[in-house]
Amino acid sequence: MDRLKRVGWGRVATVTVVAVCVGYAPIAMTELWPYARPGAPAFGEWLLGKAVSPRYVADALATRIGPYGRSLVPLILHSVLGGALMLLGPVQLSSAVRRRVRLHRAVGVVYALTVYASMAGAAVYLARTAPRDAFDGESFWLVLATILVGTTLSVTFGVLAALGRLPDLHQRWMLLCYGYLMTAPLLRLEWGALPWILPDGLPMEDVNRVAIMHLGSVVVFGALLASRAMDRRDALPQQGGTWAAWPVLAVAHVAGAAALVWIGRSFLDFGAEGRRLLVAFLLPYAATYSVMAVRQRVAGRRGRPWAREEWRLHLTALCLAPVFSVAATLCFERYMHLDGLTALSAGVGIGCGVLAFAATTAVSLRVLYAREVARRQAMGGGSEASAAAPDLAHI
Structure with a gap:
C-alpha cells in the first residue's frame, strides 16, 4: 500500500511538472514580442490580465520598456531558449528517453548547450542593467544573478559527472x-495566484x-x-560513517535557530510588509524542514x-541557510549600500538555493569518497582505506 501511494504521488x-513546463513554454517564447513589435500577442500578459486585472499587468510592465529595450536581443534569446528548455527537460527525464542511451546523450548535449546560450543572454541583460533598474529593484537583480550562476554551475557539474561516468551524480546536478x-x-504562477491571497491593490513588485x-x-x-x-x-559500497553526525546537526540547528530569530526580528521592524515577507519565508521553510527531518529518521x-x-x-x-542569509544581508548593506529591507529580502531570497547547491556538492563528495574507498579495497589497499575512513566519517 505504501509503495502504491508513493507511485501515485510520484x-x-x-504530470503536474510536465503540464506546468509545457504550458509555460509558449508564454516564455512570446513574452518579449510586444517590446520588439508593439501590439504583438503575448499569451502570458493576456492570461495574467484575466487572472488578476489588466491594470495590474500594465502598471508593472510599463517600467520595463527602457531596461528591456537596452538588452532586447539577449533577452529574446534568453526567453525563447528558456521556453525550449521547458520542453527539453521533461523529454530528457522521461524513462523512454533515458533507456535509449544514444538518444539521451544527444538530447543532453542539446539541453546543455541551450542552457549555456540562454544563461548567456540573461548575463548580458544583467550586466547592462543597473540593479536598481531591474524589476522589483536590487533584491530581484541579486536573486536573478544567483539563479544564473547556480544554473550554469549545475549543468556544468552535470556534464562533468556524465563524462566521468557518474550517472548518479549527473542525475542530481541536472535535476x-x-x-x-x-x-x-512558478514565479508567473505566483504573480497570478498571490493577489487572491494578499491584500487588494498590491502592485506586482510587492507580489514579486x-x-x-x-x-x-x-x-x-x-x-x-x-x-x-x-x-x-x-x-x-563502503559508505562508512556519516558526514552529518548528531554533533554537526546540533551545531547547525543552534546556529540556524539564532539566525532565524535575527531574520524574524529584522523583518518585524518593517511593519506590515515585513510581516508579510516573514510569513512567506517561514511557512515553506518549516514545511521543508519537517519533511527532511522525518524522512531522515524514517x-x-x-x-x-x-x-x-x-x-x-x-x-x-537547510539549517545553515538562514546563517548564510544573515551574512549575505550584512554584506549587501555594507558593500552595496542597500537599505535594510532590500538587503534582507535579497539575503533571504538566495539563502536556501545557495545552501542546496552546497548540499549537493557535499553529497557528490560523499559519493566520490565512498567509491574511492571501495576502489582502494578492490586493489588491495583495504587496510589503508579503513584507517582513513574514521577520520572522514565525522566531518
Whole structure:
C-alpha cells in the first residue's frame, strides 16, 4: 500500500511538472514580442490580465520598456531558449528517453548547450542593467544573478559527472539545474495566484518580493525529492560513517535557530510588509524542514543508510541557510549600500538555493569518497582505506 501511494504521488508530481513546463513554454517564447513589435500577442500578459486585472499587468510592465529595450536581443534569446528548455527537460527525464542511451546523450548535449546560450543572454541583460533598474529593484537583480550562476554551475557539474561516468551524480546536478529553471514558471504562477491571497491593490513588485522569499527553497526541495525518488539504493559500497553526525546537526540547528530569530526580528521592524515577507519565508521553510527531518529518521529506521545520509546532509544545509542569509544581508548593506529591507529580502531570497547547491556538492563528495574507498579495497589497499575512513566519517 505504501509503495502504491508513493507511485501515485510520484506520478501526480510528474504530470503536474510536465503540464506546468509545457504550458509555460509558449508564454516564455512570446513574452518579449510586444517590446520588439508593439501590439504583438503575448499569451502570458493576456492570461495574467484575466487572472488578476489588466491594470495590474500594465502598471508593472510599463517600467520595463527602457531596461528591456537596452538588452532586447539577449533577452529574446534568453526567453525563447528558456521556453525550449521547458520542453527539453521533461523529454530528457522521461524513462523512454533515458533507456535509449544514444538518444539521451544527444538530447543532453542539446539541453546543455541551450542552457549555456540562454544563461548567456540573461548575463548580458544583467550586466547592462543597473540593479536598481531591474524589476522589483536590487533584491530581484541579486536573486536573478544567483539563479544564473547556480544554473550554469549545475549543468556544468552535470556534464562533468556524465563524462566521468557518474550517472548518479549527473542525475542530481541536472535535476538541481532544472529546479533552478523552474523558478521562472512558478514565479508567473505566483504573480497570478498571490493577489487572491494578499491584500487588494498590491502592485506586482510587492507580489514579486513575496514570491522570491520561498521560490528558492521550493524548487531545490523539489529537485531533492526527485533525486531521492530516482535513487533506490539502500547503501553505498563502503559508505562508512556519516558526514552529518548528531554533533554537526546540533551545531547547525543552534546556529540556524539564532539566525532565524535575527531574520524574524529584522523583518518585524518593517511593519506590515515585513510581516508579510516573514510569513512567506517561514511557512515553506518549516514545511521543508519537517519533511527532511522525518524522512531522515524514517530512512534510518528502515535500514537505508544512504537515503538517511543524503537527507541529513540536506537538512544540515537547510539549517545553515538562514546563517548564510544573515551574512549575505550584512554584506549587501555594507558593500552595496542597500537599505535594510532590500538587503534582507535579497539575503533571504538566495539563502536556501545557495545552501542546496552546497548540499549537493557535499553529497557528490560523499559519493566520490565512498567509491574511492571501495576502489582502494578492490586493489588491495583495504587496510589503508579503513584507517582513513574514521577520520572522514565525522566531518
